[in-house]
Amino acid sequence: MRPPNARYLILIFLSFSYFSLAQAETYALIADRLIDGKSNDALQNKAVIVSGTQITAITDITRIPKDAIRVNLPGTTLMPGMINAHEHPLLYKSDYQNAHLQGSSAYKALLGLSNLQRLLKAGWTTIRVMGDGDVYYANQDIRKAIDAGIFIGPRLTGAAHYISITGGGGDINYFSPEQKVLADGLIADGPEEIRKAIRKEIKYGSDWIKIMVTGAFMSVGDNPRNVSFSPEELSAAVEEASRQNIPVAAHAHATAGINQAVIAGARSIEHGSYLNEESIALMVEHQTYYVPTITVGDYYANSGKLLAQSKNDDFYLSFRDDWLVMIGKAHQAGVKIAVGSDLCGYAVESQVCAREFATLVEAGLSPMDAIKAGTSVGAELLQWDDRIGSIEVNKLADIIAVPGNPLLDMSALEKPVFVMKNGQIIINILENYSAINN
Ligand SMILES: [Zn+2]
DSSP states (O other): OOOOOHHHHHHHHHHHHHHHHHHTOEEEEEEEEEOOSSSSSOEESEEEEEETTEEEEEEEGGGOOTTSEEEEEEEEEEEEOEEEEEEOTTOOSSSHHHHHTTSOHHHHHHHHHHHHHHHHHTTEEEEEEEOOSOSSOHHHHHHHHHHTTSSOOOEEEEESSEEEOTTSTTSOOSSOTTOOOOOSSEEOOHHHHHHHHHHHHHHTTOSSEEEEOBOOSSSTTOOTTSBOSOHHHHHHHHHHHHHTTOOEEEEEOSHHHHHHHHHHTOSEEEEOTTOOHHHHHHHHHHTOEEEOOOHHHHHHTTTOOOTTHHHHHHHHHHHHHHHHHHHHHHHHHTOOBOOOOSOOSTTSOGGGGGHHHHHHHHTTOOHHHHHHHTTHHHHHHHTOTTTSSSOOTTSBOOEEEEESOTTTOGGGGGSOSEEEETTEEEEEGGGTEESSOO
């Protein structure tokens, strides 16, 4: 065997040195203003210094380290990467309960990965999956592949399935009794079946439990004003999950369902369409997070896109105004509200998800509080506030830049021009750069 020639060795040496240099890259991100996700005002004349995966300094723009690569983002605002606390990445058609029966888990994984990459490019650096239209565990596999560095994608956490009663919002109710279809949800009745469903969820990688406490709007044959699980079943769910240090997210529309889930110890209430003063008081007392997901109802109302639409439109539009008033009251009372879009499966253009920020402002949150709901408060809900959700020294560098000033125009959040996750530049539209080709 001939020894490798010197030229070849130099090439190997150079590529290794380039690789190690690339790992230690230091960037200085420079925009017109900085929203750090914690402060009540935007900061001026600051540069964010990123080394490797972390934010290492926030300095005056006159004090940028000489070795830093300057990323100039004129006309934009820097802010933390957005956190979507309620999403279903695998849903690939609006009519998800029908689509669920048509696509294999593998097909959903492929479309889901592509969808998650689009969401990352749209500024969503972290996504909590709230159960999905898949009998298997495609989201958990996608997360594994992203964490292993095989594909670029957002940080993922969440539940593989929604746990539902027979005939509830996670079941499929439009076939004849002779047809044995596998529902997208995990069907569990009684405390013992619920415990077993939770154990299975955790076994295969869910780090949240999602439970359908009431009926749903967008599934056929169940009623969002009805309560599905009994208090005994809810307590069993929270007790089982808590013993394994897994939080519970409760889908709940009906007032009694919201209140029972809060009392049982759910960490978050999803939707909460019929919350009342008592619900708000209970959520304050139990420090329950609230993820209203307003935009999805607006998007589908009168669209004719859903099989369940006939029960949705009048129903939804009749309470929307009152609901938004209650969301504002909950915020005033101190309930921590997080952004969740519940909308951005493959069929929906990913920019639409960020409209949730504007609807929270419509409900009475200040623009800055709405931005916190989708950044630092979302991180607290996920119990990841030690690493993401704000632009602070030692946090992971999940940072976006949006055009203009989002405090004056929330639609800026729908079109980020720069996205960085974990210190890696994902897109920089100003330089026509994208790390993802789809
Ligand atoms: Zn949902």
